[in-house]
Amino acid sequence: MRHLRPVTAVALSAALLTAPGIATLSPVYAASSATTVATANPDPAALKARIAALMPKGDTATKRALDRLISEPSSIDGTQYQCGPTEFAAWQKRSTANWTADDFTILDNLGAFDLPTYDALVDGSENDPAYALRADAQVMTKTMRKLEKFWDIKSDDIQLMAMHGDMLRDTARTSRMYQIAYELPKAQADELAAILAQYIAQPKFEYGNHPMFTLNAFAFTTYGEPIEGVGVVGDRIVMGDGILRAYREMGYGDVAPQAILAHEFGHHVQFELRMHDDHPSPEATRRTELHADASAAYFLSHPRGMSMQIKRVTQFLRVFYSIGDCGFSSDGHHGTPLQRERAGNWAYQLQESARPKGRILGSVEFARLFDAVLPRLVAPDARAA
Numbered sequence: 132m133r134h135l136r137p138v139t140a141v142a143l144s145a146a147l148l149t150a151p152g153i154a155t156l157s158p159v160y161a162a163s164s165a166t167t168v169a170t171a172n173p174d175p176a177a178l179k180a181r182i183a184a185l186m187p188k189g190d191t192a193t194k195r196a197l198d199r200l201i202s203e204p205s206s207i208d209g210t211q212y213q214c215g216p217t218e219f220a221a222w223q224k225r226s227t228a229n230w231t232a233d234d235f236t237i238l239d240n241l242g243a244f245d246l247p248t249y250d251a252l253v254d255g256s257e258n259d260p261a262y263a264l265r266a267d268a269q270v271m272t273k274t275m276r277k278l279e280k281f282w283d284i285k286s287d288d289i290q291l292m293a294m295h296g297d298m299l300r301d302t303a304r305t306s307r308m309y310q311i312a313y314e315l316p317k318a319q320a321d322e323l324a325a326i327l328a329q330y331i332a333q334p335k336f337e338y339g340n341h342p343m344f345t346l347n348a349f350a351f352t353t354y355g356e357p358i359e360g361v362g363v364v365g366d367r368i369v370m371g372d373g374i375l376r377a378y379r380e381m382g383y384g385d386v387a388p389q390a391i392l393a394h395e396f397g398h399h400v401q402f403e404l405r406m407h408d409d410h411p412s413p414e415a416t417r418r419t420e421l422h423a424d425a426s427a428a429y430f431l432s433h434p435r436g437m438s439m440q441i442k443r444v445t446q447f448l449r450v451f452y453s454i455g456d457c458g459f460s461s462d463g464h465h466g467t468p469l470q471r472e473r474a475g476n477w478a479y480q481l482q483e484s485a486r487p488k489g490r491i492l493g494s495v496e497f498a499r500l501f502d503a504v505l506p507r508l509v510a511p512d513a514r515a516a
């Protein structure tokens with residue numbers, strides 16, 4: 132539910148997806164095996180045809196259920212807000228400069244941008260080495276402990292784990308996700324897993340470790356209710372290797388791991404306070420995203436939190452999740468960069484004016500004050516032409 136999606140990549144590949152002919156199975160290819168097709172220079176048309184033949188035609192019920200956990204609709208009128216190309220968009224463009232249009236289509240059609248997330252959702256566990264934190268592990272573990280003490284919610288059951296793109300080469304794991312999320316029979320799932328493992332084994336994809344495949348951080352709860360086809364998913368925060376690396380490469384490595392984690396933890400505060408209503412809307416999503424930003428800034432700048440400089444925190448918030456920032460009609464709009472910066476500055480002022488100095492507000496009181504100031508944070512800011 133509380134999430135970040137590689138909107139640019141998905142939007143790009145979705146556009147390419149509509150190319151005609153993909154849904155027809157090439158008769159030449161139909162007789163050959165996955166191993167044959169996925170050799171060094173597979174014919175992209177044949178590959179796309181085979182993938183289309185193997186994958187389900189529409190979203191399955193389980194995939195929809197999983198996607199509901201990680202996305203919400205959005206249709207805020209973007210023309211009212213200042214929003215432009217972002218550092219993040221530039222980074223994404225740079226980092227995929229040698230990917231072809233076929234690469235995006237084939238990988239997207241194979242679900243490569245979603246499989247690590249589904250895998251972490253369905254099978255992830257804090258105690259499983261496959262989901263162990265790698266980069267920034269120490270700072271995130273330390274930040275998590277501080278967050279648990281800082282906010283007055285029940286948090287000892289929240290598991291903190293990572294997702295790694297190298298799972299895309301693990302045919303047992305990807306086949307399992309094709310079977311669960313895409314509801315495919317084992318033979319089909321195995322063939323797709325083999326195609327993916329071979330396709331991803333290229334230097335330009337870093338054999339799965341390219342940040343695009345794990346460009347996400349998520350907070351999950353199912354409130355103890357089972358997900359169709361999956362069962363109960365325990366409370367967790369999943370940190371993608373890719374998102375951490377992207378921000379490190381953009382020069383935010385000193386603040387990104389702590390800030391992203393604090394934002395995701397803010398969503399768990401919301402879960403505990405039941406701040407999400409049953410009828411998600413773009414405005415509701417923006418409210419919870421900005422509340423998560425404000426919670427993060429409050430914790431990060433607070434002397435009993437991380438004591439970070441608020442200027443650095445708000446610099447980060449401006450670029451944070453900026454792939455979704457201007458996606459007013461995309462899934463899960465997070466608020467514009469300016470709104471996010473305002474949310475951060477508001478939380479900082481709140482912290483600075485606390486009496487006695489250093490007092491930590493309870494999560495209910497914090498949320499009440501935030502809701503009172505929200506209309507000011509999201510007031511239209513586009514300058515008249």
Ligand SMILES: [Zn+2]
Nearest residue numbers: 133134420423
């Ligand atoms: Zn969020």
